[in-house]
Amino acid sequence: MAKIIWSPEGLADMQDIFDYISNDSVRYAERMFEGIMNKVELLTEHPSLGRQVPEIENEFHREVFFFNYRIMYYTGRHPDIYITRVLHSSRNFKM
Numbered sequence: 110m111a112k113i114i115w116s117p118e119g120l121a122d123m124q125d126i127f128d129y130i131s132n133d134s135v136r137y138a139e140r141m142f143e144g145i146m147n148k149v150e151l152l153t154e155h156p157s158l159g160r161q162v163p164e165i166e167n168e169f170h171r172e173v174f175f176f177n178y179r180i181m182y183y184t185g186r187h188p189d190i191y192i193t194r195v196l197h198s199s200r201n202f203k204m
Contacts, residue, residue, distance in 0.1 A: 111156055111190045113150070113153060113190050114190065115192045116192060119192040122195040123142065126178070126195065127141075141178075144175050145180060152182060157171070159171035169183055169184050169186075170193075177199065178198065180192065181194040
């Protein structure tokens with residue numbers, strides 16, 4: 110089974126998401142955090158679950174969605190899953 114490894118940017122994104130949502134509701138922020146983490150956990154069993162990130166022309170950069178959040182990850186030729194970013198879909202993404 111694949112192991113999940115978080116990039117510093119991915120961790121910072123999760124903190125930003127939690128902080129932003131918790132300004133209105135800590136409970137909803139916790140639920141969003143848990144939902145994203147559950148979606149990430151699915152990748153350990155199904156690393157090809159997501160689609161290729163359209164902005165990156167590389168088959169190993171993929172993304173899954175949880176509500177309006179893009180969970181971007183890199184699989185490469187190894188079993189580990191690297192979570193690179195977690196961004197709201199309304200944000201512009203540039204590599």
